[in-house]
Amino acid sequence: MIGKYLRERLSWIxxxxxxxxxxxxxxxxxxxIPFLPMLYIVFLSILLFAAFLLIRYSKETRFHQSLAAWEDTYDLNVxxxxxxxxxxxxxxxxxEQTDKFRKETSQLVAQLEEEKDELMSWIHEVKTPLTAMRLMIDRMGDEPLKEQLRLEWLRIHLLLDRQLHQKRIPFIENDLYIEQVKLEPLLINEIRELRAWCLQKxxxxxxxxxxxxxxxxxxxLAFIVRQLLTNAxxxxxxxxxxxxxxxxxxGQAWLCVRDSGRGIEVKDLPRIFEKGFTSTKNHDDHAATGMGLYLAKxxxxxxxxxxSVESTPGVGTTITLYFPRSNTYVHTLGM
Structure with a gap:
């Protein structure tokens, strides 16, 4: 800061x-005019001017130092x-600008909340006819057509489910209930949902x-497993x-999902959890959205x-979930 202060006062110096x-x-x-007395006066003047700069430095830079240390918040009291x-x-x-931005931010937050509520309401409304469609599909007699319709129904259901959870993720802290979860019924339920797709393939x-x-x-956890099984x-x-x-x-419990699919390129592994990233090799794969693993992460x-992800191209991919111990939850969630 002292260098900037001297540059700011360079013209006066x-x-x-x-x-x-x-x-x-x-x-x-x-x-x-005697030269030596004048030289003495000049020397004293420069000393006094240097002392003046030193005294003024702390007073004149206090405001700018606090401004430079100011974090990106609306609190101007610091x-x-x-x-x-x-x-x-x-x-x-x-x-003036802070008040303006605060008002604009409040308006944008209110607008986003309204749009989120409208989308959530729409998703819930769509689920009703979707459930009715599932019942009608189950009553059909044409088995080949029934399986095709079940598959298309499943795709719509998974897309709606992912969209619903995506909107809830920013507020996930308000929706957590930590307990001992039985893995087998959870997995059976998720596998059953993918039955039509698995039979086809x-x-x-x-x-x-x-x-x-x-x-x-x-x-x-069911949402995470759903994304991993869907990808597999x-x-x-x-x-x-x-x-x-x-x-x-x-001592950590783990759950892994291993497939024998096309695998992931080594150069793609560090990016698989990035939003929207699909693959550097299979860009023509229009079915991939790059959202499943991002949301799961x-x-x-x-x-x-x-x-943890391990993958070999052409061999398959293994994704492992390592669950924290109870004392970790007490520390991180304040339970």
Missing amino acids: LLVIALQLLLLSVAAIDRT IAAPESPFQSIVMDRLN GIGFDVNLPVQEVLTDAKW VKYSSASDIVVGSGISPD KVADSLSIRM
């Missing part, structure tokens, strides 16, 4: 130095009071759960998807679940 040099020049030219008319002008403009499931329970939120089915063909559980060496982070 140069003016004072020029005036002192002028006095010395006059004393050197005019023999009637900024030091202005010490000069120019600083008062800056502070007044900051107050000839995919089966090999479920082995030595660890039957994990500490987490049942509803949001989407990118696999005529092979079993393996689902297993266990305990890691450090966001929910997992909120639940303090660590996600």
Whole structure:
């Protein structure tokens, strides 16, 4: 800050130095003016000016230092009071702009909340005819047509479900209930939902759960598992998807989903949890949205679940969820 202060006052410093040099020049030219006393006066003047700069530095830079340290918030109380008319002008403009941005932000938040509520209401309204469609499909006699309709129904259902949970994720802290969740019924329910899709692709499931329970939120864990199973089915063909559980060496319960699909390129692994990222190799895959793993990762982070991915192109992908121990939940969620 001292360097910036000296640059800000550079013109005044140069003016004072020029005036002192002028006095010395006059004393050197005019023999009637003693040079040594004048040199002494110039020396004292420069010392006094340097002391003046040093004293003024702390007072004149207090406002600017607090402004530089000001975080990106609407709280202007952390900024030091202005010490000069120019600083008062800056502070007044900051107050005006902050009030303006605060009002605009409030309006945008209210608008987003209204749009979110409308979308959530629309999704819930669509679920009613969708349920009726499922019942009508189940009563059909044409089995091939029934399976095709079930598959299309499932795709719509999964899209609506993902959209619904995506809108709820920003407020997930208000919707958490941590408990011991039984894995087997949760997995059976999610696999049953994907039955039509799995039958069409000839995919089966090999479920082995030595660890039957994990500490987490049942509803949001079901959402994560749904995204992992959906991805596994989407990118696999005529092979079993393996689902297993266990305990890691450090005592963490884990749940893994392993498929024998096309796998993920090594260069893509660091980016698979980014929003909208699909693949650098299969850009013509219009079925991929790049949202499933992104949303699953966001929910997992909120639940303090660590996600690990191992994949080999052409061999398959394994995604493992590592659940925190109870003391971790007490620390992170304040339970």
